[in-house]
Amino acid sequence: xxxxxxxxxxxxxxxxxxxxxxxxxxxxxxxxxxxxxxxxxxxxxxxxxxxxxxxxxxxxxxxxxxxxxxxxxxxxxxxxxxxxxxxxxxxxxxxxxxxxxxxxxxxxxxxxxxxxxxxxxxxxxxxxxxxxxxxxxxxxxxxxxxxxxxxxxxxxxxxxxxxxxxxxxxxxxxxxxxxxxxxxxxxxxxxxxxxxxxxxxxxxxxxxxxxxxxxxxxxxxxxxxxxxxxxxxxxxxxxxxxxxxxxxxxxxxxxxxxxxxxxxxxxxxxxxxxxxxxxxxxxxxxxxxxxxxxxxxxxxxxxxxxxxxxxxxxxxxxxxxxxxxxxxxxxxxxxxxxxxxxxxxxxxxxxxxxxxxxxxxxxxxxxxxxxxxxxxxxxxxxxxxxxxxxxxxxxxxxxxxxxxxxxxxxxxxxxxxxxxxxx
Ligand code: AMP
Ligand code: GLY
Numbered sequence: 001x002x003x004x005x006x007x008x009x010x011x012x013x014x015x016x017x018x019x020x021x022x023x024x025x026x027x028x029x030x031x032x033x034x035x036x037x038x039x040x041x042x043x044x045x046x047x048x049x050x051x052x053x054x055x056x057x058x059x060x061x062x063x064x065x066x067x068x069x070x071x072x073x074x075x076x077x078x079x080x081x082x083x084x085x086x087x088x089x090x091x092x093x094x095x096x097x098x099x100x101x102x103x104x105x106x107x108x109x110x111x112x113x114x115x116x117x118x119x120x121x122x123x124x125x126x127x128x129x130x131x132x133x134x135x136x137x138x139x140x141x142x143x144x145x146x147x148x149x150x151x152x153x154x155x156x157x158x159x160x161x162x163x164x165x166x167x168x169x170x171x172x173x174x175x176x177x178x179x180x181x182x183x184x185x186x187x188x189x190x191x192x193x194x195x196x197x198x199x200x201x202x203x204x205x206x207x208x209x210x211x212x213x214x215x216x217x218x219x220x221x222x223x224x225x226x227x228x229x230x231x232x233x234x235x236x237x238x239x240x241x242x243x244x245x246x247x248x249x250x251x252x253x254x255x256x257x258x259x260x261x262x263x264x265x266x267x268x269x270x271x272x273x274x275x276x277x278x279x280x281x282x283x284x285x286x287x288x289x290x291x292x293x294x295x296x297x298x299x300x301x302x303x304x305x306x307x308x309x310x311x312x313x314x315x316x317x318x319x320x321x322x323x324x325x326x327x328x329x330x331x332x333x334x335x336x337x338x339x340x341x342x343x344x345x346x347x348x349x350x351x352x353x354x355x356x357x358x359x360x361x362x363x364x365x366x367x368x369x370x371x372x373x374x375x376x377x378x379x380x381x382x383x384x385x386x387x388x389x390x391x392x393x394x395x396x397x398x399x400x401x402x403x404x405x406x407x408x409x410x411x412x413x414x415x416x417x418x419x420x421x422x423x
Contacts (some may be wrong), residue, residue, distance in 0.1 A: 036364025336409020
Protein backbone atom coordinates (compact mmCIF):
# COMPACT_ATOMS: atom_id res chain seq x y z
CA UNK A 1 0.00 0.00 0.00
CA UNK A 2 0.91 3.67 -0.46
CA UNK A 3 1.14 5.76 2.69
CA UNK A 4 1.50 9.54 3.01
CA UNK A 5 2.72 11.15 6.25
CA UNK A 6 2.04 14.87 6.73
CA UNK A 7 4.61 16.85 8.72
CA UNK A 8 8.34 17.40 8.84
CA UNK A 9 9.59 17.12 12.41
CA UNK A 10 11.19 14.52 14.64
CA UNK A 11 7.82 12.92 15.34
CA UNK A 12 7.21 12.44 11.61
CA UNK A 13 10.68 10.96 11.15
CA UNK A 14 9.86 8.41 13.87
CA UNK A 15 6.49 7.65 12.21
CA UNK A 16 8.16 7.18 8.83
CA UNK A 17 10.92 5.00 10.34
CA UNK A 18 8.35 2.78 12.05
CA UNK A 19 6.03 2.60 9.01
CA UNK A 20 9.02 1.62 6.85
CA UNK A 21 9.29 -1.58 8.92
CA UNK A 22 5.80 -2.69 7.87
CA UNK A 23 5.72 -5.38 5.21
CA UNK A 24 2.40 -3.89 4.04
CA UNK A 25 3.95 -0.70 2.69
CA UNK A 26 5.25 -0.46 -0.85
CA UNK A 27 5.53 3.33 -1.18
CA UNK A 28 6.06 5.84 1.57
CA UNK A 29 5.72 9.61 1.08
CA UNK A 30 6.21 12.48 3.50
CA UNK A 31 5.20 16.10 2.99
CA UNK A 32 7.11 18.29 3.49
CA UNK A 33 9.49 15.95 5.40
CA UNK A 34 13.08 17.00 6.14
CA UNK A 35 16.67 16.11 5.30
CA UNK A 36 16.70 12.93 7.38
CA UNK A 37 13.21 11.77 6.46
CA UNK A 38 14.28 11.91 2.80
CA UNK A 39 16.45 8.84 3.47
CA UNK A 40 13.40 6.79 4.51
CA UNK A 41 10.57 8.23 2.39
CA UNK A 42 10.02 10.27 -0.75
CA UNK A 43 9.62 13.86 0.43
CA UNK A 44 7.30 16.22 -1.42
CA UNK A 45 6.60 19.91 -0.91
CA UNK A 46 3.29 20.89 0.71
CA UNK A 47 1.98 23.86 2.65
CA UNK A 48 0.39 22.33 5.74
CA UNK A 49 -1.35 25.64 6.54
CA UNK A 50 -3.30 25.35 3.29
CA UNK A 51 -5.92 22.64 2.96
CA UNK A 52 -5.99 23.01 -0.85
CA UNK A 53 -2.28 22.27 -1.05
CA UNK A 54 -2.81 19.08 0.97
CA UNK A 55 -5.84 17.99 -1.06
CA UNK A 56 -4.07 18.52 -4.38
CA UNK A 57 -1.04 16.53 -3.19
CA UNK A 58 -3.27 13.65 -2.07
CA UNK A 59 -5.21 13.79 -5.34
CA UNK A 60 -1.94 13.31 -7.20
CA UNK A 61 -0.55 10.53 -4.96
CA UNK A 62 -3.82 8.72 -4.18
CA UNK A 63 -2.44 7.21 -0.94
CA UNK A 64 -4.18 4.22 0.63
CA UNK A 65 -3.61 5.86 4.00
CA UNK A 66 -2.68 9.38 5.14
CA UNK A 67 -1.22 9.92 8.61
CA UNK A 68 -1.33 13.44 10.05
CA UNK A 69 1.56 14.34 12.37
CA UNK A 70 1.02 17.93 13.57
CA UNK A 71 -2.02 19.72 15.01
CA UNK A 72 -2.41 22.42 12.36
CA UNK A 73 -3.85 20.26 9.54
CA UNK A 74 -6.21 18.61 12.06
CA UNK A 75 -7.45 22.02 13.14
CA UNK A 76 -7.94 23.03 9.47
CA UNK A 77 -10.30 20.09 8.98
CA UNK A 78 -8.13 17.91 6.74
CA UNK A 79 -9.64 14.74 8.21
CA UNK A 80 -13.17 16.03 7.53
CA UNK A 81 -12.26 16.87 3.93
CA UNK A 82 -10.53 13.52 3.26
CA UNK A 83 -13.39 11.60 4.87
CA UNK A 84 -15.94 13.44 2.67
CA UNK A 85 -13.93 12.31 -0.33
CA UNK A 86 -13.73 8.72 0.96
CA UNK A 87 -9.93 8.84 1.47
CA UNK A 88 -8.56 6.80 4.40
CA UNK A 89 -6.96 9.15 6.94
CA UNK A 90 -5.70 8.75 10.49
CA UNK A 91 -6.60 11.48 12.97
CA UNK A 92 -9.55 13.30 14.55
CA UNK A 93 -12.00 15.61 12.81
CA UNK A 94 -11.84 19.37 13.30
CA UNK A 95 -14.63 19.21 15.89
CA UNK A 96 -12.87 16.47 17.86
CA UNK A 97 -9.52 18.27 17.58
CA UNK A 98 -11.02 21.13 19.63
CA UNK A 99 -9.77 19.19 22.66
CA UNK A 100 -6.40 20.61 21.65
CA UNK A 101 -7.24 23.71 19.61
CA UNK A 102 -9.39 25.32 22.34
CA UNK A 103 -8.25 25.10 25.94
CA UNK A 104 -11.54 26.60 27.15
CA UNK A 105 -13.47 23.91 25.28
CA UNK A 106 -11.23 21.23 26.82
CA UNK A 107 -11.62 22.62 30.36
CA UNK A 108 -15.42 22.91 30.13
CA UNK A 109 -15.59 19.44 28.60
CA UNK A 110 -13.56 18.03 31.52
CA UNK A 111 -15.86 19.78 33.97
CA UNK A 112 -19.02 18.51 32.24
CA UNK A 113 -17.71 14.95 32.43
CA UNK A 114 -16.23 15.22 35.92
CA UNK A 115 -12.72 14.34 34.79
CA UNK A 116 -10.05 15.58 37.24
CA UNK A 117 -8.34 18.82 36.22
CA UNK A 118 -7.06 22.05 37.81
CA UNK A 119 -9.55 24.74 38.93
CA UNK A 120 -9.94 27.33 36.20
CA UNK A 121 -11.65 30.46 34.94
CA UNK A 122 -12.30 31.48 31.33
CA UNK A 123 -11.87 35.19 30.58
CA UNK A 124 -12.52 37.33 27.51
CA UNK A 125 -11.46 40.67 28.97
CA UNK A 126 -8.97 42.08 31.44
CA UNK A 127 -11.85 43.05 33.77
CA UNK A 128 -12.91 39.40 33.90
CA UNK A 129 -9.28 38.42 34.57
CA UNK A 130 -8.99 40.90 37.46
CA UNK A 131 -12.16 39.71 39.16
CA UNK A 132 -11.41 36.01 38.55
CA UNK A 133 -7.93 36.37 40.07
CA UNK A 134 -9.64 36.96 43.42
CA UNK A 135 -10.43 33.24 43.47
CA UNK A 136 -6.82 32.10 42.87
CA UNK A 137 -3.66 31.80 44.94
CA UNK A 138 -0.31 32.62 43.36
CA UNK A 139 1.34 31.15 41.35
CA UNK A 140 -1.35 31.29 38.65
CA UNK A 141 -1.14 29.60 35.25
CA UNK A 142 -2.21 31.83 32.35
CA UNK A 143 -3.07 30.08 29.09
CA UNK A 144 -4.02 31.36 25.67
CA UNK A 145 -7.14 29.56 24.46
CA UNK A 146 -5.93 28.78 20.94
CA UNK A 147 -3.00 26.94 19.35
CA UNK A 148 0.26 28.68 20.20
CA UNK A 149 2.96 26.10 19.35
CA UNK A 150 3.92 25.60 22.99
CA UNK A 151 4.23 29.34 23.71
CA UNK A 152 0.73 29.88 25.09
CA UNK A 153 1.31 28.94 28.74
CA UNK A 154 2.89 31.19 31.37
CA UNK A 155 3.23 30.29 35.04
CA UNK A 156 2.93 33.68 36.75
CA UNK A 157 4.55 33.91 40.20
CA UNK A 158 2.23 36.68 41.39
CA UNK A 159 -1.31 37.80 40.59
CA UNK A 160 0.10 41.09 39.27
CA UNK A 161 2.24 39.20 36.80
CA UNK A 162 -0.74 37.03 35.85
CA UNK A 163 -2.81 40.15 35.09
CA UNK A 164 0.05 41.64 33.07
CA UNK A 165 0.53 38.45 30.98
CA UNK A 166 -3.22 38.06 30.48
CA UNK A 167 -3.49 41.69 29.28
CA UNK A 168 -0.68 41.10 26.81
CA UNK A 169 -2.27 37.91 25.49
CA UNK A 170 -5.70 39.56 25.23
CA UNK A 171 -4.24 42.53 23.32
CA UNK A 172 -3.28 40.14 20.49
CA UNK A 173 0.31 41.44 20.48
CA UNK A 174 1.76 38.31 22.02
CA UNK A 175 0.00 35.45 20.21
CA UNK A 176 -2.50 37.00 17.80
CA UNK A 177 -5.98 35.48 17.79
CA UNK A 178 -4.89 32.50 19.91
CA UNK A 179 -4.83 34.83 22.93
CA UNK A 180 -8.19 36.56 22.45
CA UNK A 181 -9.56 34.29 25.17
CA UNK A 182 -7.64 33.31 28.31
CA UNK A 183 -7.82 30.40 30.71
CA UNK A 184 -6.56 31.01 34.25
CA UNK A 185 -5.62 27.87 36.13
CA UNK A 186 -4.60 26.79 39.55
CA UNK A 187 -0.91 25.78 39.48
CA UNK A 188 -0.54 22.04 40.09
CA UNK A 189 2.52 20.36 41.57
CA UNK A 190 3.84 16.91 40.77
CA UNK A 191 5.47 14.85 38.04
CA UNK A 192 4.17 15.22 34.52
CA UNK A 193 3.20 12.19 32.49
CA UNK A 194 2.40 11.85 28.79
CA UNK A 195 -0.28 9.18 28.47
CA UNK A 196 -1.21 8.45 24.85
CA UNK A 197 -3.92 6.17 23.52
CA UNK A 198 -5.23 4.96 20.20
CA UNK A 199 -8.95 5.59 19.93
CA UNK A 200 -11.44 4.35 17.37
CA UNK A 201 -14.16 6.74 18.50
CA UNK A 202 -15.52 4.33 21.06
CA UNK A 203 -12.74 2.37 22.68
CA UNK A 204 -9.15 3.10 23.62
CA UNK A 205 -5.87 1.19 23.71
CA UNK A 206 -3.05 2.81 25.66
CA UNK A 207 0.42 3.23 24.29
CA UNK A 208 3.36 2.91 26.68
CA UNK A 209 3.64 6.05 28.84
CA UNK A 210 6.41 8.61 28.48
CA UNK A 211 7.77 11.66 30.22
CA UNK A 212 8.59 14.88 28.38
CA UNK A 213 11.10 17.54 29.49
CA UNK A 214 9.52 20.86 28.51
CA UNK A 215 11.93 23.43 29.96
CA UNK A 216 15.00 24.34 27.96
CA UNK A 217 17.53 23.98 30.79
CA UNK A 218 18.85 21.24 33.08
CA UNK A 219 16.92 20.86 36.33
CA UNK A 220 13.73 22.15 34.62
CA UNK A 221 14.94 25.73 34.36
CA UNK A 222 14.38 28.40 31.72
CA UNK A 223 11.46 28.88 29.35
CA UNK A 224 9.14 26.18 28.01
CA UNK A 225 9.95 24.59 24.66
CA UNK A 226 8.20 22.11 22.38
CA UNK A 227 10.06 19.43 24.36
CA UNK A 228 13.80 18.89 24.90
CA UNK A 229 13.70 15.14 25.42
CA UNK A 230 11.55 12.25 26.61
CA UNK A 231 11.92 8.75 27.90
CA UNK A 232 9.71 5.70 28.21
CA UNK A 233 10.21 2.72 30.49
CA UNK A 234 8.11 -0.28 31.48
CA UNK A 235 7.84 0.94 35.07
CA UNK A 236 7.04 4.62 34.45
CA UNK A 237 3.51 3.70 35.65
CA UNK A 238 2.30 0.37 36.98
CA UNK A 239 -0.63 -1.64 35.59
CA UNK A 240 -2.95 -0.44 38.30
CA UNK A 241 -2.27 3.22 37.49
CA UNK A 242 -2.58 2.54 33.78
CA UNK A 243 -6.02 0.98 34.32
CA UNK A 244 -7.05 3.88 36.55
CA UNK A 245 -6.03 6.40 33.88
CA UNK A 246 -7.95 4.48 31.23
CA UNK A 247 -11.12 4.20 33.32
CA UNK A 248 -11.15 7.64 34.92
CA UNK A 249 -9.65 9.80 32.22
CA UNK A 250 -9.14 8.38 28.72
CA UNK A 251 -12.30 6.31 28.31
CA UNK A 252 -14.57 9.04 29.75
CA UNK A 253 -13.06 11.52 27.26
CA UNK A 254 -13.74 9.26 24.28
CA UNK A 255 -17.22 8.31 25.53
CA UNK A 256 -17.98 11.97 26.28
CA UNK A 257 -16.86 13.19 22.87
CA UNK A 258 -19.03 10.57 21.15
CA UNK A 259 -22.01 11.55 23.30
CA UNK A 260 -21.45 15.18 22.28
CA UNK A 261 -21.44 14.26 18.59
CA UNK A 262 -17.71 14.73 18.00
CA UNK A 263 -16.36 11.18 17.90
CA UNK A 264 -12.61 11.14 18.59
CA UNK A 265 -10.52 8.87 16.35
CA UNK A 266 -6.75 8.92 16.30
CA UNK A 267 -4.16 9.40 19.01
CA UNK A 268 -5.40 11.04 22.17
CA UNK A 269 -2.51 12.51 24.13
CA UNK A 270 -3.39 13.18 27.76
CA UNK A 271 -0.87 15.53 29.38
CA UNK A 272 -1.20 14.73 33.09
CA UNK A 273 0.12 16.05 36.37
CA UNK A 274 0.49 13.32 39.00
CA UNK A 275 -0.50 15.38 42.04
CA UNK A 276 -0.99 14.48 45.71
CA UNK A 277 -4.74 14.67 44.96
CA UNK A 278 -4.29 12.12 42.15
CA UNK A 279 -3.68 12.42 38.40
CA UNK A 280 -5.13 15.54 36.76
CA UNK A 281 -5.41 16.58 33.13
CA UNK A 282 -3.17 19.53 32.16
CA UNK A 283 -3.94 19.44 28.47
CA UNK A 284 -4.92 17.29 25.54
CA UNK A 285 -3.15 16.91 22.25
CA UNK A 286 -4.92 15.22 19.36
CA UNK A 287 -1.82 13.63 17.89
CA UNK A 288 1.44 11.94 18.79
CA UNK A 289 3.66 14.07 21.02
CA UNK A 290 6.98 15.40 19.82
CA UNK A 291 9.44 14.21 21.17
CA UNK A 292 7.40 11.49 22.97
CA UNK A 293 6.66 9.70 19.68
CA UNK A 294 10.34 8.95 19.22
CA UNK A 295 10.91 6.83 22.37
CA UNK A 296 7.35 5.43 22.29
CA UNK A 297 7.54 4.19 18.70
CA UNK A 298 10.97 2.73 19.40
CA UNK A 299 9.29 0.40 21.90
CA UNK A 300 6.45 -0.64 19.55
CA UNK A 301 7.09 -4.13 18.25
CA UNK A 302 3.88 -4.76 16.35
CA UNK A 303 2.93 -3.22 13.01
CA UNK A 304 2.03 0.48 13.20
CA UNK A 305 -0.10 0.25 10.05
CA UNK A 306 -2.39 -2.25 11.79
CA UNK A 307 -2.84 0.13 14.73
CA UNK A 308 -3.68 3.08 12.49
CA UNK A 309 -6.12 1.03 10.44
CA UNK A 310 -7.80 -0.34 13.57
CA UNK A 311 -8.43 3.23 14.73
CA UNK A 312 -9.98 4.23 11.42
CA UNK A 313 -12.07 1.06 11.11
CA UNK A 314 -13.44 1.18 14.67
CA UNK A 315 -11.74 -1.95 15.94
CA UNK A 316 -9.21 -0.75 18.49
CA UNK A 317 -8.83 -3.13 21.37
CA UNK A 318 -6.37 -3.27 24.18
CA UNK A 319 -3.85 -6.05 23.72
CA UNK A 320 -3.48 -5.62 19.95
CA UNK A 321 -0.14 -3.97 20.38
CA UNK A 322 3.12 -5.56 21.40
CA UNK A 323 5.55 -3.38 23.30
CA UNK A 324 9.16 -4.05 24.17
CA UNK A 325 9.99 -4.13 27.89
CA UNK A 326 13.15 -2.15 26.99
CA UNK A 327 13.69 1.47 28.01
CA UNK A 328 14.03 4.19 25.40
CA UNK A 329 15.07 7.81 25.50
CA UNK A 330 15.21 10.74 23.11
CA UNK A 331 17.59 13.66 23.66
CA UNK A 332 16.78 16.72 21.53
CA UNK A 333 19.71 18.67 20.10
CA UNK A 334 18.61 22.26 19.45
CA UNK A 335 19.91 25.35 17.67
CA UNK A 336 21.72 28.03 19.67
CA UNK A 337 19.11 30.49 20.99
CA UNK A 338 16.13 28.09 20.83
CA UNK A 339 13.35 28.51 22.09
CA UNK A 340 14.10 32.17 21.29
CA UNK A 341 15.49 33.35 17.96
CA UNK A 342 18.15 31.15 16.36
CA UNK A 343 20.23 30.98 13.20
CA UNK A 344 19.86 28.16 10.65
CA UNK A 345 22.07 26.72 7.90
CA UNK A 346 24.76 25.37 10.22
CA UNK A 347 26.54 22.27 8.94
CA UNK A 348 25.95 19.14 11.07
CA UNK A 349 28.91 16.78 11.54
CA UNK A 350 29.25 13.35 13.12
CA UNK A 351 25.87 11.84 12.15
CA UNK A 352 27.43 8.70 10.68
CA UNK A 353 29.52 8.12 13.80
CA UNK A 354 26.47 8.66 16.05
CA UNK A 355 24.43 6.15 14.03
CA UNK A 356 27.04 3.46 14.80
CA UNK A 357 26.37 3.59 18.55
CA UNK A 358 24.51 0.44 19.58
CA UNK A 359 20.73 0.84 19.80
CA UNK A 360 20.72 4.43 18.51
CA UNK A 361 18.58 6.04 15.84
CA UNK A 362 19.02 9.74 15.14
CA UNK A 363 15.68 11.22 14.12
CA UNK A 364 15.85 14.48 12.21
CA UNK A 365 13.60 17.41 13.13
CA UNK A 366 14.96 20.64 11.63
CA UNK A 367 17.45 19.57 8.97
CA UNK A 368 17.94 19.92 5.23
CA UNK A 369 20.28 17.97 2.97
CA UNK A 370 22.51 19.63 0.39
CA UNK A 371 25.29 18.01 -1.66
CA UNK A 372 25.48 15.02 0.65
CA UNK A 373 25.72 17.07 3.86
CA UNK A 374 23.10 17.99 6.48
CA UNK A 375 22.39 21.54 7.68
CA UNK A 376 20.21 22.90 10.47
CA UNK A 377 16.86 24.39 9.45
CA UNK A 378 14.86 24.66 12.67
CA UNK A 379 14.91 25.16 16.44
CA UNK A 380 14.82 21.51 17.37
CA UNK A 381 17.34 19.91 15.03
CA UNK A 382 17.77 16.24 15.99
CA UNK A 383 16.17 13.71 18.32
CA UNK A 384 18.95 11.34 19.32
CA UNK A 385 17.03 8.25 20.39
CA UNK A 386 18.31 5.07 22.00
CA UNK A 387 16.87 1.81 23.26
CA UNK A 388 18.38 -0.65 25.76
CA UNK A 389 17.47 -3.18 28.44
CA UNK A 390 17.42 -0.47 31.10
CA UNK A 391 17.15 3.30 31.22
CA UNK A 392 20.71 3.82 32.39
CA UNK A 393 22.14 2.02 29.36
CA UNK A 394 19.71 3.77 27.00
CA UNK A 395 20.85 7.12 28.41
CA UNK A 396 24.52 6.17 28.07
CA UNK A 397 23.92 5.26 24.44
CA UNK A 398 21.95 8.40 23.59
CA UNK A 399 24.50 10.70 25.22
CA UNK A 400 27.42 8.83 23.61
CA UNK A 401 25.77 9.50 20.25
CA UNK A 402 25.09 13.18 21.10
CA UNK A 403 28.79 13.62 21.93
CA UNK A 404 29.71 12.56 18.38
CA UNK A 405 27.43 15.14 16.74
CA UNK A 406 28.35 18.79 16.37
CA UNK A 407 27.00 21.96 14.80
CA UNK A 408 27.61 25.60 15.68
CA UNK A 409 25.52 26.64 18.69
CA UNK A 410 24.21 23.12 19.44
CA UNK A 411 22.75 22.61 22.90
CA UNK A 412 20.93 19.80 24.65
CA UNK A 413 19.86 18.89 28.15
CA UNK A 414 22.22 16.62 30.07
CA UNK A 415 19.58 15.41 32.55
CA UNK A 416 16.92 13.68 30.44
CA UNK A 417 15.54 10.78 32.50
CA UNK A 418 17.74 11.72 35.48
CA UNK A 419 14.84 11.96 37.95
CA UNK A 420 13.65 8.47 36.99
CA UNK A 421 17.15 7.06 37.50
CA UNK A 422 17.26 8.51 41.00
CA UNK A 423 13.96 6.83 41.87
P1 AMP B 1 -0.15 22.83 28.31
O1 AMP B 1 0.13 23.30 26.91
O2 AMP B 1 -1.48 23.20 28.82
O3 AMP B 1 0.24 21.43 28.61
O4 AMP B 1 0.96 23.55 29.19
C1 AMP B 1 2.33 23.40 28.91
C2 AMP B 1 3.06 23.11 30.18
O5 AMP B 1 2.77 24.10 31.17
C3 AMP B 1 2.67 21.79 30.85
O6 AMP B 1 3.34 20.71 30.27
C4 AMP B 1 3.08 22.06 32.27
O7 AMP B 1 4.48 21.92 32.41
C5 AMP B 1 2.72 23.51 32.45
N1 AMP B 1 1.35 23.63 33.00
C6 AMP B 1 0.20 23.74 32.30
N2 AMP B 1 -0.86 23.82 33.12
C7 AMP B 1 -0.37 23.76 34.39
C8 AMP B 1 -0.97 23.79 35.69
N3 AMP B 1 -2.29 23.91 35.86
N4 AMP B 1 -0.16 23.69 36.75
C9 AMP B 1 1.20 23.57 36.60
N5 AMP B 1 1.81 23.54 35.40
C10 AMP B 1 1.04 23.63 34.30
N1 GLY C 1 5.81 17.22 23.69
C1 GLY C 1 4.59 17.91 23.78
C2 GLY C 1 3.86 18.06 22.53
O1 GLY C 1 4.03 17.32 21.59
O2 GLY C 1 3.04 18.97 22.44
